[in-house]
Amino acid sequence: MRQQPLFFALLCPVAFVIAMGCGSASKAPSTTSNPPPAAADFSLSITPSTLTLTGGAAAQTVNVSAAAANSFSAPVSVSLTGLPAGVTQYPATLTLTPGTPQSLSISAASSAAAAASTVTLSGISGALSHTSTLALTVQAAPAPPPGPMPPPPATAPDVTTYHYDNTRQGLNAQETTLTPANVNSTSFGKKNFFTADGKVDAQPLYLSALSINGTATHVLYMASEHDSVYAINADTGAAVWQVSVLGAGESPSEAIGNCGQITPEIGITATPVIDRAKGAIYVVAMSKNGSTYHQRLHVLSLTTGAELPGSPREITGSYPGTAAPSSNGNVIFDPVRYAERAGMLLLNGQIYLTWTSHCDGTPYTGWVMAYDESTLQQTSILNLTPNGSDGSVWMSGYGIAADAGGNIYFLDANGTFDGTLDANGFPGRQDYGNAILKLSTAANKLAVADYFQPWNTVAESNADEDLGSGGGMLLPDLTDASGAVRHLLVGAGKDGHIYVVDRDNLGKINTRTQDNSNVYQDIPRALANGAWSGPAYYNNTVYYGGQGDTLKAFPIVSARLATTPSSRSAQTFAYPGSTPSISANGTQSGIVWALESATGAAAVLHAYDASDLSKELYNSNQAPNGRDSFGAGNKFLTPVVVNGKVFVGTPIGVAVFGLLP
Numbered sequence: 339m340r341q342q343p344l345f346f347a348l349l350c351p352v353a354f355v356i357a358m359g360c361g362s363a364s365k366a367p368s369t370t371s372n373p374p375p376a377a378a379d380f381s382l383s384i385t386p387s388t389l390t391l392t393g394g395a396a397a398q399t400v401n402v403s404a405a406a407a408n409s410f411s412a413p414v415s416v417s418l419t420g421l422p423a424g425v426t427q428y429p430a431t432l433t434l435t436p437g438t439p440q441s442l443s444i445s446a447a448s449s450a451a452a453a454a455s456t457v458t459l460s461g462i463s464g465a466l467s468h469t470s471t472l473a474l475t476v477q478a479a480p481a482p483p484p485g486p487m488p489p490p491p492a493t494a495p496d497v498t499t500y501h502y503d504n505t506r507q508g509l510n511a512q513e514t515t516l517t518p519a520n521v522n523s524t525s526f527g528k529k530n531f532f533t534a535d536g537k538v539d540a541q542p543l544y545l546s547a548l549s550i551n552g553t554a555t556h557v558l559y560m561a562s563e564h565d566s567v568y569a570i571n572a573d574t575g576a577a578v579w580q581v582s583v584l585g586a587g588e589s590p591s592e593a594i595g596n597c598g599q600i601t602p603e604i605g606i607t608a609t610p611v612i613d614r615a616k617g618a619i620y621v622v623a624m625s626k627n628g629s630t631y632h633q634r635l636h637v638l639s640l641t642t643g644a645e646l647p648g649s650p651r652e653i654t655g656s657y658p659g660t661a662a663p664s665s666n667g668n669v670i671f672d673p674v675r676y677a678e679r680a681g682m683l684l685l686n687g688q689i690y691l692t693w694t695s696h697c698d699g700t701p702y703t704g705w706v707m708a709y710d711e712s713t714l715q716q717t718s719i720l721n722l723t724p725n726g727s728d729g730s731v732w733m734s735g736y737g738i739a740a741d742a743g744g745n746i747y748f749l750d751a752n753g754t755f756d757g758t759l760d761a762n763g764f765p766g767r768q769d770y771g772n773a774i775l776k777l778s779t780a781a782n783k784l785a786v787a788d789y790f791q792p793w794n795t796v797a798e799s800n801a802d803e804d805l806g807s808g809g810g811m812l813l814p815d816l817t818d819a820s821g822a823v824r825h826l827l828v829g830a831g832k833d834g835h836i837y838v839v840d841r842d843n844l845g846k847i848n849t850r851t852q853d854n855s856n857v858y859q860d861i862p863r864a865l866a867n868g869a870w871s872g873p874a875y876y877n878n879t880v881y882y883g884g885q886g887d888t889l890k891a892f893p894i895v896s897a898r899l900a901t902t903p904s905s906r907s908a909q910t911f912a913y914p915g916s917t918p919s920i921s922a923n924g925t926q927s928g929i930v931w932a933l934e935s936a937t938g939a940a941a942v943l944h945a946y947d948a949s950d951l952s953k954e955l956y957n958s959n960q961a962p963n964g965r966d967s968f969g970a971g972n973k974f975l976t977p978v979v980v981n982g983k984v985f986v987g988t989p990i991g992v993a994v995f996g997l998l999p
Contacts, residue, residue, distance in 0.1 A: 378410035380436055382461040382470040389472060391425065391446040393479030399441050399970075400472065404461060406436035412463045418442075420457040422476055424450030426535055426990070429602050430564075434461070443969070444474075445990050447533045449577070452478040494546035494556065494981040498612035500681030500737030501541075501874070501919070501976065505812040508874030508976065513921035513929075515982030520997060521929060521945050523960035528968055529983075530575045530994040536564030536590070537972060538987035539600065539735065541609040541681065543619070544980050550578055550641055556981060557640075559612070560992050565590050565605035565623050567638060572983065575994075581643035583636050583650065588625040591674075597697035600677055609681035609737060611689065613711060618646055620689050620711065622653070622678045631674040635689065635709055651714040653691070655707060659724025659768075662701035669724050675702050676730075680809075681737025686744055687711050688718075688782060694732035694751070704729035704750050704770070706777065706784055720777065720784035726754020726769035728799070734914060735974035736809025736872035741825070741841065745787060746777040749829050751806025752799035755791060755847075763846045764789075771795075772804040774829055774839055790839050790857055791847035798833060805831030809872025809917070812841070813880075816897035824897040826858065828880055832868040836861040836882070836892070838899050861901050864892070870914035870974070876928050876948055879904070883916030889932050889944075891951050905951040909944060912936045914973045920948060921979040929955065931979055933986060935971035943968075943977065943986055943995060958995075968993035 385401045404414040416432040424447040432440050457472040494512070501508040520526060540561045547554040558572040569578035583606075584590070590605035600607055610621040618637045625632045634650040655671035663670050676693040683690040689709045695702040704722030709715065723729035730751045731738070738748040753771020760766050770786060772795045778787040798804050810829035818824050825841040838859035839845060845856040854860040865884030874881045880892045880899060888910055890903035916932040928948030935941050943966075947953035958966040969988050978985040984995040 376408045379407045380404045380410045382468045384470045384472050390475045392477045393446045393450040399443050401439040402442055403439035404434040404436045414461045414463045416461045420455050422453040422455050443990050445533050446476050450476055497544040497980055500609040504740040506737050506739045508919045509876050510979050511922050514923050517927040518947050521955045527998050528966040529996045532570050533991040534562040535566050536562035537989045539607045542978050542985045542992050561606040563603050563605040579643040583623045584625050588627045591624045591626050594696040595699045608678040611682045611684040633673040648714040655719050657721035657724050661703045669721050679732040683738045685740045692731035694730040717782045718784040723753045723769045723771055725767040729753025729771035733809040734870045739812050744779045747810050749774050749805040749810050752804035755795050772799045788844040790844040793848045803832045807831050808869035811873045818897035828873050830869040834863055834865045834868045836864040871917040874918045874920050876920040881918045883911050885913045885915035907951045917976040919977045931977040935975050937973050939971050941971035
């Protein structure tokens with residue numbers, strides 16, 4: 339008996355079968371279509387999703403990432419809203435590649451009030467947009483502990499230029515507060531943090547007992563790559579003034595050609611210079627308006643930050659030559675192709691500027707310019723490779739030096755050197771790539787007075803093993819074994835040699851033998867991996883911190899540098915090495931300060947006994963619970979030690995160290 343058809347018939351009436359079909363025997367054919375593919379998309383996340391900041395403390399870092407869905411691969415632009423007053427982020431905006439997190443630093447100024455807020459991160463890619471949130475708590479900065487009164491102004495020197503003075507010796511011999519006895523993790527540490535709106539690549543400057551509204555105030559000046567200049571009460575952290583030097587509708591330049599040397603923006607890079615008698619600070623700032631780029635020299639009031647008469651001055655230039663770019667027999671200065679990296683020089687009423695390229699992005703040449711500090715009129719200009727190429731001046735931010743006779747000294751980078759010399763031994767086409775240079779400024783006219791060139795200079799330039807990564811320091815007058823007084827300069831670059839040159843006869847180039855016997859002293863392999871830094875000097879000793887090398891002390895005997903160091907640190911300093919600074923009370927209580935400042939790694943401040951670098955007095959990792967940590971490193975910076983405090987630039991401001999209560 340077949341029951342299934344009967345059951346089927348009962349469930350499916352005849353009328354329904356006729357009209358619609360029922361079961362496999364009567365079902366009409368059908369078609370099946372695939373669903374449309376899911377659209378490419380992304381999601382936005384932030385880790386951690388909660389954050390607590392303390393006013394004046396080091397910045398905290400969060401990671402922001404975009405996760406791809408359905409083969410999404412486009413860049414995502416991220417912006418933040420909802421930050422409380424006094425809280426800043428760095429960088430200002432992010433562009434994410436899906437799957438690659440980026441770090442965002444957030445910090446609260448000392449003046450930031452306690453607050454709780456929800457910060458919204460908005461990610462946009464074309465028509466797509468998503469958000470993520472950060473729960474942010476801001477704790478007010480603790481009241482600054484009472485400290486000893488600063489020494490009288492007579493014992494607190496001004497710091498008006500890179501490495502204290504135009505010799506670039508990096509020595510403050512008037513430091514009476516900090517000594518080897520009290521610089522240790524028990525008595526000494528981080529006291530404050532001054533937040534900026536961008537990277538602080540320029541060395542901070544300092545004026546003692548400046549009259550601000552009738553009150554003698556110790557003032558720290560810092561400048562940022564966001565084109566801002568700050569004057570801050572160095573003792574309390576209170577703002578004296580803050581100004582932006584951007585023109586209407588302008589922004590800082592981006593990193594030109596995706597060059598990572600100065601990134602993510604280019605504003606004020608070189609260390610400014612101060613003329614206290616004129617009440618002025620001079621800065622060079624890069625900016626842009628659309629596709630038009632500017633380099634400008636600004637002069638600001640020390641007490642208000644206002645632009646002074648004649649400021650700013652647009653920087654332009656041309657020089658006779660055939661190097662690119664040129665026009666009508668003149669090389670042309672194109673502001674987009676250059677950055678001012680080496681510290682500025684004020685000498686005999688003139689402001690001197692030098693220029694570097696963006697990651698060797700051609701075409702470029704080497705420029706030196708002079709401006710009258712009162713009128714800001716350009717008074718002289720010199721091109722170092724007018725008929726060749728390259729030859730920029732950057733020296734890892736070290737300052738161009740000068741002697742009492744009005745001569746200027748620096749090291750320039752890889753570039754053209756003319757092998758055909760004139761009767762006086764100078765390049766016939768005036769191209770001086772990869773040299774130690776001495777410039778005359780007589781009658782306010784820049785001219786090459788002398789030079790030193792390694793014997794294998796062309797090979798060094800071709801291999802990018804040039805001198806230009808290091809700075810040149812003038813030594814005090816020294817007496818040699820014969821009783822003659824020597825005027826010397828010390829410099830080093832990528833080739834690892836330390837060169838000691840006689841400033842009265844730099845040596846030019848040796849065309850007879852394949853060596854550097856033409857120079858006063860050559861110490862090969864003195865720095866294991868070369869110098870992306872500059873030296874300091876104290877008590878007849880030269881201190882060097884090469885990259886990937888220890889900090890070394892080279893004593894001077896009879897006006898000659900020892901060929902091996904008398905002491906060295908246990909710590910090795912990763913790229914870019916360290917440019918040390920030294921504090922002392924006359925010839926006593928010498929301390930060598932050095933900074934670990936590799937980009938992206940945690941910065942560490944070190945202090946060593948100047949008489950023996952194997953004796954480390956302090957480093958900012960010693961105190962428990964990260965008490966003295968101050969954020970990520972920022973290459974090519976040197977500590978500033980003055981009036982019992984140590985000031986250190988960072989990617990988001992300046993950290994302040996001193997004696998603890």
